[in-house]
Amino acid sequence: xxxxxxxxxxxxxxxxxxxxxxxxxxxxxxxxxxxxxxxxxxxxxxxxxxxxxxxxxxxxxxxxxxxxxxxxxxxxxxxxxxxxxxxxxxxxxxxxxxxxxxxxxxxxxxxxxxxxxxxxxxxxxxxxxxxxxxxxxxxxxxxxxxxxxxxxxxxxxxxxxxxxxxxxxxxxxxxxxxxxxxxxxxxxxxxxxxxxxxxxxxxxxxxxxxxxxxxxxxxxxxxxxxxxxxxxxxxxxxxxxxxxxxxxxxxxxxxxxxxxxxxxxxxxxxxxxxxxxxxxxxxx
Amino acid sequence: xxxxxxxxxxxxxxxxxxxxxxxxxxxxxxxxxxxxxxxxxxxxxxxxxxxxxxxxxxxxxxxxxxxxxxxxxxxxxxxxxxxxxxxxxxxxxxxxxxxxxxxxxx
Numbered sequence: 001x002x003x004x005x006x007x008x009x010x011x012x013x014x015x016x017x018x019x020x021x022x023x024x025x026x027x028x029x030x031x032x033x034x035x036x037x038x039x040x041x042x043x044x045x046x047x048x049x050x051x052x053x054x055x056x057x058x059x060x061x062x063x064x065x066x067x068x069x070x071x072x073x074x075x076x077x078x079x080x081x082x083x084x085x086x087x088x089x090x091x092x093x094x095x096x097x098x099x100x101x102x103x104x105x106x107x108x109x110x111x112x113x114x115x116x117x118x119x120x121x122x123x124x125x126x127x128x129x130x131x132x133x134x135x136x137x138x139x140x141x142x143x144x145x146x147x148x149x150x151x152x153x154x155x156x157x158x159x160x161x162x163x164x165x166x167x168x169x170x171x172x173x174x175x176x177x178x179x180x181x182x183x184x185x186x187x188x189x190x191x192x193x194x195x196x197x198x199x200x201x202x203x204x205x206x207x208x209x210x211x212x213x214x215x216x217x218x219x220x221x222x223x224x225x226x227x228x229x230x231x232x233x234x235x236x237x238x239x240x241x242x243x244x245x246x247x248x249x250x251x252x253x254x255x256x257x258x259x260x261x262x263x264x265x266x267x268x269x270x271x272x273x274x275x276x277x278x279x280x281x282x283x284x
Numbered sequence: 285x286x287x288x289x290x291x292x293x294x295x296x297x298x299x300x301x302x303x304x305x306x307x308x309x310x311x312x313x314x315x316x317x318x319x320x321x322x323x324x325x326x327x328x329x330x331x332x333x334x335x336x337x338x339x340x341x342x343x344x345x346x347x348x349x350x351x352x353x354x355x356x357x358x359x360x361x362x363x364x365x366x367x368x369x370x371x372x373x374x375x376x377x378x379x380x381x382x383x384x385x386x387x388x389x390x
Contacts, residue, residue, distance in 0.1 A: 042320035049387060052351070052378055139321060140389070196351070204352040205337045213353055213376060217390035221320060 004267065007260040014253045021246035028239035032166070035138055035232050039225055046221045053214045055196040056207065077129075077153040078103070078110045079146070079176075081160040081230040082117025084134045091161055091237060095171045096120040099159045111149055113227070138231065143223045147216060150176065150223075160226045161233035167240060169233040180215075180222050304328065304345070304382060306364045311345040313382040315361065317370070319389040324370060329363040332384060334377065343379055350379040354386065 080099050082092040096117055099110070103126065110128040112118050118131045130149060135141045150156045155175065162172040203210055304312045306328065315329040333342045335357035343350070354377050359370045375388040 038321055045318065045320040045387070048385060049376075049390065056351075196349075201349040201351055204350075210351055210353060210376070213390070217376070217387070220390070224320075 002259070002263065004260055004263050007256055007263060011253065011256045011260060014249055014256060017249040018246060018253055021242050021249055025239060025242040025246055028235045028242060031138065031235045032232060032239065035228050035235070038139060039228050039232075042221055042225060046218065049214060049218055049221075052196065053211070053218065056211055056214070072154040073109075073152050074154055076108050077150060077156040078108050079150070079156060079158045080110065080112045080114075080117050080121075081158065081227055082112065082114035082120070082134070083161075083230075083234050084114055085116040085119070091169060091171065091233065092116045092120060095159055095161060096124065098171050098173065100124060100126060109153070111146070113146075134231070135227065138228075141224050141227055143220050143227070146223060147219055150219065151216075158223070158226050161230040163229050163232040163236055166236050169237050174226075176219070176222070179226075180218050306330075310364075312364065313343075313345045313347075313384055315363070315384045315386075317359070317361070317386040317388065319387075324388070325361060325363075325368065327363060327365065329361050329384075331362045332386070333360040334372075334386075343377075343384055345382050347379050347382075347384075349381075350377070352377050359386075 078099055080095060082095055092114070103110075105126075110121065110126065111130045111132070112121055112128045113132045114134040115131075118128070121128055132146065155177065157173055157175055158179065159171065159173045162170045164170060198207060304314070306312050310330060312328040312330055315325060315327065315332055316323070317325040331342055331344050333340065335341070335355045336352045337355060340357075341352075354372065354375045356373050357371075359372050361368045361370075372388055374390075375386050376390050378385045378387075
């Protein structure tokens with residue numbers, strides 16, 4: 001049987017784990033709430049830019065901010081958004097598996113975001129064009145270097161971690177040009193209906209440059225949102241892991257406390273028995 | 285007739301629509317300056333001054349419909365609440381019917 005002092009030590013250690021997991025759980029929850037607010041704010045911003053873009057655009061082709069004369073690489077760029085590693089579970093492996101399912105090095109190039117994903121690709125023997133670190137901060141992510149790469153290609157597909165709820169996170173893929181259009185259509189119910197042309201507006205420097213700039217900006221917002229959603233999924237996954245760890249630590253804490261009380265009681269009982277037996281012997 | 289078309293811009297102008305003015309009767313326009321994550325100004329203003337590829341420019345009430353890429357500059361806003369200045373790293377400005385929106389960090 002364990003001594004009460006040893007059990008007390010274990011109780012203290014378990015109590016520390018409960019407190020720590022509780023702090024991590026709260027941190028993950030705060031991050032989730034902050035990122036959700038960021039996404040909502042940037043959606044409103046996107047909506048207003050999209051309204052202007054849709055009124056200028058004469059065709060439906062999204063050119064990733066390229067002018068008509070720019071030659072694009074005739075390949076599809078795959079962009080994988082993964083975690084930096086640690087606490088991410090198997091979600092990164094699933095994402096890389098999904099990305100490599102139809103991968104053909106003659107038709108596709110890969111850019112990977114996140115150290116964990118880069119390792120997964122290297123282990124699968126697949127080379128990638130560029131690697132970017134997953135941004136540590138949760139605001140004003142600089143996606144400019146990524147856009148420079150994307151604009152060189154004819155088309156681009158983003159593979160990202162999707163957030164459905166605190167308990168459900170999955171993997172998803174989307175064609176980037178369709179993603180920007182879908183995002184715009186989602187917010188397009190109250191478009192004023194006016195067409196913006198050179199006849200009704202003054203453009204500086206020119207209509208084409210403004211349109212290219214708008215495409216570039218919307219692409220940046222859409223990309224930031226995919227990165228935010230992946231971060232959201234990672235935080236939610238971490239929150240889930242911490243909740244489970246906290247529950248387990250709480251159960252252990254309860255069991256240890258019962259064990260401690262039983263041990264103390266049994267020691268007290270044993271002492272009482274010895275005392276009673278001592279008295280009986282003395283009476284005899 | 286209440287609604288007529290401006291010959292130079294083709295814009296429909298409603299003459300019956302009351303002009304926005306401040307307490308002293310000075311014309312104002314609705315101005316919003318914001319980035320994806322922060323609103324810097326959202327109120328009535330007398331004017332906004334910025335710089336684009338062509339050079340410095342001012343927007344006043346009754347300005348023509350206008351879309352421009354704004355360069356890195358010091359933005360100056362004159363409003364009923366006072367003058368304000370911001371350093372900006374660029375953006376896109378949309379002016380229509382006395383409503384000005386400046387999208388920053390785009």
